[in-house]
Amino acid sequence: MLKILGKAESINVAKVLWACDEMGIEFERVDWGMPYRDPKAAEYLALNPNATVPVIDDDGFVLWESNSIIRYLANRQASDLYPSAPASRAMIDQWIDWQAADLNPAFRYAFGALVRKFPGFTDExxxxxxxxxxxxxxxIAGAQLEKTGAFIAGPTFTLADIPIGLSVLRWQRTPIDKPDFPALDAYLERLGERRWFNERVASDLP
Structure with a gap:
């Protein structure tokens, strides 16, 4: 059985858990990450030298980086969430990569200060x-959702909606001044119609 190492409260672990649920993949999750088990422990560093969660162990195949993991699992399952047509796949990859390279760094300090309350994250x-x-x-995400009228990469739910959806949920739940983006609110309502978004993701993430 697929083993997932990481705590459920992590947005990156949540990506993998949600992807598994959507694709019907059975798994065992083991708590790693503070305050549970220190990812800087030698046992964990042997799997991921970055000391970050998650890591998967798929019958001896070890992989880290959450977006790489969800792509791997979608390919493993030949999932419709990650179609093979080049243009469709490229659009999905564009939004998955944007979440990691552009969106994630933008929210890191504010979220760390206001929600995680990390030591030292106090500079106003x-x-x-x-x-x-x-x-x-x-x-940018809101404008794309206004354009599609449905999901981030087009009219149907795809692998890209997992990292983007989690990021929109994080935006909604963080106590900062924010403008109204009706398209984002409508998007979360659509995601809320999905069983696993409610049962797995929305209940665990801060």
Missing amino acids: GQIEDSRLRWTQKMQ
């Missing part, structure tokens, strides 16, 4: 800068 200037950059990125 950096919090405001993060809020502004986060808002600009969410405006």
Whole structure:
């Protein structure tokens, strides 16, 4: 059985859990990440030298980086969530990569300060800068959702909606001043119609 190492409260672990649920993949999850088990322990570093969660062990095949993991699992299952047509797949990859490379760095400081309350994340200037950059990125996501009228990469739910959907949920739940983006609200309502979004993801993430 697929083994997932990581805590359920992590957005990156949640990507993998949600993807498995959507694709009907059975798994065993083992808590790693503070305050459970330290990912800097030698046992964990042997699997992932970055000391980040998640890691999967698929019958001896070890993989880290959440977006790489969900792509691997979708390919493994030949899932319709990740179609093989080049243009369709490229659009999905574009939004998955955007979440990691552009959106994630924008919200990191504000979320770390206001929700995680990390030590040292107290600089009001950096919090405001993060809020502004986060808002600009969410405006981009909102414009795309207005264009599709449904999901981030088009009219149907795809693998890209897993990282993007989790990020929109994080935006909604973080106590910062934010403009109204009706397309994002409607998007979360659509995701809320999916069983696993409610039963697995929405209940676990801060």
